[in-house]
Amino acid sequence: MRPVVVAGAGMIPFERRDDDSLMDMLAAAGLNAMDDAGLGNLPVNSVYVGNMASGLFNHQVSVASALVDRLSLLPAAADRVENGPASGGSAIKNGFLAVASGFNDIVLVVGGEKMRDVIGPKATDIVACMTHPEAEYIYGLTLPSMAGMFARLYMEKYGITREHLSMVAIKNQTNGLLNPYAHIQMKITMEGILTHPQSHVNSPVVADPIHLYDCCPVSDGAAAVLLTTEEIAKKLKKPLVTIDGVGQATDTHTLQERSDPTDLKAVTLASEQAFKMAGIKPKDIDVAELHDAFTILEIAESEHAGFFPKGEGAKALERGETQIGGKLPINPSGGLKARGHPVGATGVAQAVELVWQLRGEAGERQVKDAANGFSLNFGGFGNNVLAFVLRRKS
Amino acid sequence: MDMEVEEYLRPPEMDLPPYPPKVVTLATGGKLVIRQASRDDVPIILEAVRPTLKVERDFYDIVGARVYAELLGWYRYRVRDEFCLMGQIDGLLVGVVNTRLYSRELGISLHTLATERGLRIGAHLFAAKMEYSFEYIGQEEVLITAESPIGFRRWMIEYELILREGQHELGGAAPYGLTKELYYKHKDRLVAGERPVPEELLAVAEKEIIVASEDDILEKILGARRKVR
DSSP states (O other), X not given: OOXXXXXXXXXXXXXXXXXXOHHHHHHHHHHHHHHHHTOTTOOOOEEEEEOSOHHHHHSOOOHHHHHHHHTTOTTOEEEEEOBTBTHHHHHHHHHHHHHHTTSOSEEEEEEEEEOTTSOHHHHHHHHHTTSOTTTTGGGTOOHHHHHHHHHHHHHHHHTOOHHHHHHHHHHHHHHHTTOTTOSOOOOOOHIIIIISTTHHHHSOEEETTEEGXXXXXXXXXXXXXXXXXXXXXXXXXXXXXXXXXXXXXXXXSSGGGSSSTTOOHHHHHHHHHHHHHHTOOGGGOSEEEOOOSBHHHHHHHHHHTTSSOTTOHHHHHHTXXXXXXXXXXXXXXXXXXXXXXXXXXXXXXXXXXXXXXXXXXXXXXXXXXXXXXXEEEEETTTTEEEEEXXXXXX | OOHHHHHHHSOOOOOOOOOOOEEEEOTTXXXXXXXXXXXXXXXXXXXXXXXXXXXXXXXHHHHHHHHHHHHHHHHTTOSSSEEEEEEEETTEEEEXXXXXXXXXXXXXXXXXXXXXOSSOHHXXXXXXXXXXXXXXXXXXXEEEOOSSHHHIIIIIITTTOEEOSSOOTTXXXXXXXXXXXXXXXXXXXXXXXXXXXXXXXXXXXXXXXXXXXXXXXXXHHHOSSOOOO
């Protein structure tokens, strides 16, 4: 396989974007990535769009075909990639394979979702369509309720407390203040969301023990990366950041079929694959973007990806190791918790953040001397997971 | 002013008990002081309401225009039995709520307008006006309606309001009732605040009602990117 370089990275601020259509957002992010690469007149061969549910959220399908035309990239090949909240990660994987295999030389990967066209309960319902129709959905199971059950088990098994969950929320919202693309720009305190006797009014129960501030917001947004060969990338203007490792694994559709529901096997397997392919270990990673749709997931994923032994993720959090400036900064972008989680965009936005970090372009949230980055895009409730290792080339 | 004619024009007023100020600790750790506004406070409050007339999002323009008219009407004695509560953080006005009493037993909730978003300011202020209606004035029921989906979700769903017959005085929309029983059922979950307000906090709030600039208010309402009609 040929080395694959992320030559361009761009996104638009994640927020509620009433005035933009899904296509406006995808196009803007795509243009930002192409501009960032300084692509000029070089032809884009393929466009992959990570998007989970434009048909349900926006009554529009075939968005990849529409985007190619909107960006005047005809006759580039166009595919929409749907893999739930891991759609963005899957789109990158497909783009990576196209370049690595020699099928294409230049590929644009865009992830985007416009979720705020519908009201909150409807958005929750649309996202819940990824659960098992007969075994889960019909009983009213939603992603927050899955997170609640998972959190309860994980907390009991590993001695994690609500204070740990709140520490993740506070850390990531603090990081979000340093990211102009983040949806949530608000510093929160332990008193305000947990320890004050009336904090339950500010952060009400969503699905016990998950409270409001344990959940990511519902956002609109898009992000894009331009992938190409090392040969072409060297002619462009940006420092080289390569995708050195890609991993993907699946797990049972229903949670009830897992022998241990607290064991995120697909996270472990996908991460192992990515590290093996990159030829490095978790200890070599300088910065990580994990899929903290719920605060408990950041802790659990940090353990399952191999950064900390099981039960030690929360202790590392307590010690400040996952803060910017710590041993392994996790989610310097603010993560899904603060940057936001337009589902199809997330996996691509994680890659964009890593590219900026590895190039030294992350501004106030820059992780010092970051050379190796890791991202994890978590689909379903861990039933389809993608992991990536990105590295800066000297 | 011809007070003889004025007497005919002014609606009669009930004596209402005072609403004791309270302080709510927000998610940011900030302290939201909620206290009763007097007629004399209305001109400065209107300065904070005026910028919202430009904002189409979430029906801020309609809510702002109506709040403006309701408070102006109260200020100039053209609305009967209205009260207004306001929320301040370090003196800065971040929201207002108002209600009109149809009778001693029945209230008509008018509006909740928050100019700071993402901190449940509106929810805390709405809860405060219901607290005033039920716990201090002693009402039996308050009729409520919503002009935006956010309001509908927050009031009608969170408080399990009961659909009533007839028309709400805000545009004739369907009225929903919050009974005393329902209020107390949800109080622990939705009503926050501590009394007495520490003296220094109250002094800051009472010293001056600070109004943010129009740009700041619009940015707070619309988010990071300005999108004014």
